[in-house]
Amino acid sequence: MQHRLLYLLAGSLSLLSCSRDGDTAATPSTPPATGAPVETNAPNATYQPAFAGQTRTGGATTAASSYRATVLTSSLASPWGVTSLPDGRLLVTEKAGQLRLVTAAGVVSAPITGLPAVNAAGQGGLLGVCLDPDFATNRMVYWSFSEARPGGNLTAIGKGRLATDERTIEAATVIYRAEPAYAGTLHYGGRVVFDRTGNLVISTGERSDLATRPQAQVATSALGKVIRITKAGQPAPGNPTFTQAGARPELYSIGHRNPQGLAIHPATGEVWQSEHGPRGGDELNRLQAGANYGWPTITYGLEYSGQPIGGAIQQRTGLEQPVYYWDPVVSPSGMAFYTGNRIAEWQNNLFIGALSGQHLVRLVISNNRVVGEERLLASEGQRFRDVTQGTDGALYTVTDQGRLYRIDRP
DSSP, X not given: OHXXXXXXXXXXXXXXXXXXTSSOOOOOSSOOOOBOOSOOSOOSOOOOOXXXXXXXXXXXXXXXXGOEEEEEESOOSSEEEEEEOTTSOEEEEETTSOEEEEOTTOOBOOOOXXXXXXXXXXXXXEEEEEEOTTHHHHOEEEXXXXXXXXXXXXXXXXXXXXXXXXXXXXXXXXXXXXXXXXXXXXXXXXXXXXXXXXXXXXXXXXXXXXXXXXXXXXXXXXXXEEEEXXXXXXXXXXXXXXXXXXXXXXXXXXXXXXXXXXXXXXXXXXXXXXXXXXXXXXXXXEOOTTOBOOXXXXXXXXXXXXXXXXXXXXXXXXXXXXXXXXXXXXXXXXXXXXOOSSSGGGTTOEEEEETTTTEEEEEEEETTEEEEEEEESGGGOOOEEXXXXXXXSOEEEXXXXXXXXXXXXX
């Protein structure tokens, strides 16, 4: 209770002087949830949030009779990414390097061949996946994976055509590599989505180690970044210009740790992103072109040892604040905005797979602020890795333990 009061008091005081954009926070058009915060454990750090509702916002509740979660299959092997095909089937990546199709009845295909080799050690493997906006006519698929290169491993983006017989990916090619390579197997990031301009947005991690961590702040490196490229792998038109000499033209934002979630806001078209913090300090960010999200200079987390990170700073001029953060961590992974009408109260809510949290996060967002949080499927005991909306308007989510769930009204 003391920790909760500390957060509420600190947030109330901060609201008077600070918000993400430097202005007084706007009154949300959606009333804040009135329930107690869903997190009841003590935080790792007693850092003060920058504004009210930046962490431990009010708990929201969906009536149990409003939705039903059904396990379509439990036979996937460490699925990492899931996306919906136009005909309602799902395309799923598996960490070890397999790509599979899954029907609405839960029938899993044989592995689709033709993909380049992945290095699945550690946190690597076949990661995020998305379809070309013109998939119905060109059948192009894009994916993120960890690739072994001279000097180590890196996050790479591949593309290829799903053959008409759906047994192979034709003419697979690597269109982008997040250099430099590093001899480690952690923090690849790994999500890939299309924005509304038809360009690819991808996330890369800073590779975890103290030796590479500072590269999140270096614009000459592709580590710890969100990157925006064309379908051919070139820097996308309209990308921001960073002032550092030799800055990479493909960069969209910098200062990220291990971003495993990307989603396009259905109303604004903005890119939203989630990333893993260390011990505390998981973040949800609304990305702005050219912005610096602070890692490792500012953070709401601690080292795994419990020691402060750097100067133990949470706010600094010129560095963006997260829209929301978690302490203790939930380990946010893949995410999707709900745009269906099957469950009316979920309209434009954000759903995020929580790994260590072992639940599906539901966030109610209004005026770019989180005004409600709910934990769904927490009794399932699963590490939720990715979530997508199907063509039928239902949500589909995959877990590290091999399950694929369909979440829809009864």
